[in-house]
Amino acid sequence: MDFLTRLSAAQARAGSVLCVGLDPDPDRLPEPLRDRPAMEAVRDFCLAITEATAEAACAFKPNLAFFEALGPDGWDVLTDVLAAVPDTHLVVLDGKRGDIGTTATCYAEALFDRLDADACTVAPYMGRDAVVPFLQRPGRCAFVLALTSNPSAADLQLLEVGGEPLYRRVARVAVEAGVDQPGTAGLVVGATRPEQLSELRQAHPGTPFLVPGVGAQGGSADEVMEANAGGPILVNASRSVLYASPGRDFAEAAGQEAARLAALLPYRGGPPG
Amino acid sequence: MDFLTRLSAAQARAGSVLCVGLDPDPDRLPEPLRDRPAMEAVRDFCLAITEATAEAACAFKPNLAFFEALGPDGWDVLTDVLAAVPDTHLVVLDGKRGDIGTTATCYAEALFDRLDADACTVAPYMGRDAVVPFLQRPGRCAFVLALTSNPSAADLQLLEVGGEPLYRRVARVAVEAGVDQPGTAGLVVGATRPEQLSELRQAHPGTPFLVPGVGAQGGSADEVMEANAGGPILVNASRSVLYASPGRDFAEAAGQEAARLAALLPYRGGPPG
Numbered sequence: 001m002d003f004l005t006r007l008s009a010a011q012a013r014a015g016s017v018l019c020v021g022l023d024p025d026p027d028r029l030p031e032p033l034r035d036r037p038a039m040e041a042v043r044d045f046c047l048a049i050t051e052a053t054a055e056a057a058c059a060f061k062p063n064l065a066f067f068e069a070l071g072p073d074g075w076d077v078l079t080d081v082l083a084a085v086p087d088t089h090l091v092v093l094d095g096k097r098g099d100i101g102t103t104a105t106c107y108a109e110a111l112f113d114r115l116d117a118d119a120c121t122v123a124p125y126m127g128r129d130a131v132v133p134f135l136q137r138p139g140r141c142a143f144v145l146a147l148t149s150n151p152s153a154a155d156l157q158l159l160e161v162g163g164e165p166l167y168r169r170v171a172r173v174a175v176e177a178g179v180d181q182p183g184t185a186g187l188v189v190g191a192t193r194p195e196q197l198s199e200l201r202q203a204h205p206g207t208p209f210l211v212p213g214v215g216a217q218g219g220s221a222d223e224v225m226e227a228n229a230g231g232p233i234l235v236n237a238s239r240s241v242l243y244a245s246p247g248r249d250f251a252e253a254a255g256q257e258a259a260r261l262a263a264l265l266p267y268r269g270g271p272p273g
Numbered sequence: 274m275d276f277l278t279r280l281s282a283a284q285a286r287a288g289s290v291l292c293v294g295l296d297p298d299p300d301r302l303p304e305p306l307r308d309r310p311a312m313e314a315v316r317d318f319c320l321a322i323t324e325a326t327a328e329a330a331c332a333f334k335p336n337l338a339f340f341e342a343l344g345p346d347g348w349d350v351l352t353d354v355l356a357a358v359p360d361t362h363l364v365v366l367d368g369k370r371g372d373i374g375t376t377a378t379c380y381a382e383a384l385f386d387r388l389d390a391d392a393c394t395v396a397p398y399m400g401r402d403a404v405v406p407f408l409q410r411p412g413r414c415a416f417v418l419a420l421t422s423n424p425s426a427a428d429l430q431l432l433e434v435g436g437e438p439l440y441r442r443v444a445r446v447a448v449e450a451g452v453d454q455p456g457t458a459g460l461v462v463g464a465t466r467p468e469q470l471s472e473l474r475q476a477h478p479g480t481p482f483l484v485p486g487v488g489a490q491g492g493s494a495d496e497v498m499e500a501n502a503g504g505p506i507l508v509n510a511s512r513s514v515l516y517a518s519p520g521r522d523f524a525e526a527a528g529q530e531a532a533r534l535a536a537l538l539p540y541r542g543g544p545p546g
Contacts, residue, residue, distance in 0.1 A: 023375070023376065025375060063372075063376055063379075065370070065372060065376045065377070065379035065380045065383065066376070066379050068379065068380065068383035068387075069379035069380070069382045069383045069387065070387075071383070071387040071388075072348035072349055072351070072352050072387075074383075075345035075348050076345055078345070079345050096370070096371055096372055096396070097338070097369070098369055098371070098396050098398075099338060099369055100421070100423040100425075101423070102296070102298060103296065103336055103338045103339070104338070106298075106336075106338035106339050106341065106342035107338045107341065107342070109342045110338065110341035110342045110344070110347075114341075114342065114343075114344040114345070115344075123369070123371050123396045123398050124398060124429065125371075125396050125397060125398045125418055125421075125429060125430070125443075126418070126421050126423055126425065126426060126430075127423065127424075127425030127426055127427065127428030127429055127430070128425040128428050129423050129424065129425040130423075130425070145398055145399070148373070148398075148399050150373040150374070150399055150400065150402050150403075151402065152373075152399065152400030152401040152402040152403070153399060153400055154400065155400030155401050155446050156397065156398060156400055156439070156442070156443065156446070157398070157399075157400070159434040159435065159439070159442070160434065160435070161432040161433065161434055161439070162432065162433070166429070166432070166434070166439070169429070169432070170429065173428050173429070
C-alpha cells in the first residue's frame, strides 16, 4: 500500500490530520515525573502522552535529538516508545538526516528497516543524491525540508536563485526525485508561512506536506488548512500538547489540547481508496 | 584549550593532517570478519582499523549512519569504538545534524557531552539558528557543510545568490556565527573542488576545514594541500583506508595506506602554541 493511502487511512480513523510531536525535554517534564531517573521519566512521559493523544492524532513524530541527548540508552527508550504507538497510527522519525551514497542508504535502513518508521525528515543541502536513497520504499515517505518555520530560515531558504526563492528550487528537486514512486517524496513547510505554503501546494498538488509550527511556534491551524486547499498534509504540534500542564493532570491536559487542535485540523478526504 | 590548539597538538604528534573515516559497511568487511555477527564484526573491524592507523592519523571520523544502521545496539558499538581512540587523537562525529532551538541543543549535548566528540558536522539549511547551538563549547568545533564532494552538490550549493554561489554565503553565515569563539566554527569543503577550497581559504584564513573526498572519491591530496595554503585543516579518507585489502591482512594494509596518505598530507605547523 502506498504512503498516501496509508496516510488517508490513519487520518480517516482519527478524523484529523494532527500529528503529535514527541520532543521530551527532561527539564520540562511534569511534576510527578521530575524526580525519577531521566530514562524512565522520559519513557513514561512519552507513553502517557501517546496514549492520551492517540484518539485525536493520526501520527506521532518522535524528534530523534531528544532521545540521542539521553546517550546511547536513549535509543532503547525510543524503541519502547515506538512499540507503544498503535498500528493504526503513522510514525514520522524526525532526524533531518542528509548525506550521500551508502551513507544515506544507511540512514534509510536505520529509520525505515531497523526502527520501522513510516516516514522521516531529510535535509536537502547536498542535493538530489541526499534524497534519492530515502525514496526506495513505496509505502514510506521522506519529508524533505523546503521552508522551515524558524526565523533564520530566511538566511538561505528565501534567497533568490535564478528568479525564484531557494525553497522552491529545493521543493522541485525533491518532488522530481520521487516522481517514479508517488507519495515517497514529501515536503516540510512551516506553518508560520501560509502564503508560501499555498504557493507550494499549487505547484505540488499531490505531494504530502509535513507542517510543523502550529501551537507554540505561533502558526495558525485555520490559515494552514486554508492554504493547503485539501492536499495530503500532516500538521504537527509538539510543545503545546506535551507541556499543556506541568501537574499531575499532564496527560489529561495533553489529550484535551490534542482534541482541541484536531477539531481545527479536520480530515476531509473521506475513507481511503 | 581551544579547538585550534588541540588540533595542532594532535597533528604535531602524528606529523600529518590525516583523519581516518570510520564508515564500517557490513557488506564490505574483510574475509576474516565476514561470518561473525554484525555487531561484533563491525566493532572488531573498527578497533583493528583504529589501532593500525593511529600512528599515521591525527583524528578519526566515525560516520554515525553506519552505526545507526545496526539498530539501537549500534550505539553501544560506537561507544566501544570511541573508547578505543587514544587520547592523543581527535574524534569528529559525522552526523550532519541540523535543527533549531532546543532540538539543536539536544544534538550538541548528544555529540559533545554524551559521546564526548571533539568535533561534529552540521547541516546549514535551516540557517544561523541551526549552527549557533553547536558553537557554545570553546574546545570543540562544528564543521558546517559548505561545499561537498558529491556530484549533486551542484543542485543547490553552486547556485548563484546575490552575486555569489550559495556555498560562499553559507560559509560566511557559519563563520560569522562563531566569530566570538574562534575555532568553534569550521567548514566542510570537498577535496574534489580545490579551486573553490582555495577561494574559501582566502576568505576564511583561520577557520578549520574538514576536507573529505581524498582517495575513493578522487580528490588529490597534493591539490588540496596547495589550495589550503597552510590553514588549519583535517583531510579525511575513509574507504581507501578501510577497504585497502579484503583479506586477513586488512589491518596491515589499512595502516600502510594511512601511512602513504599521511606522507602526502604533512603537518607543517610546528608544535602548538
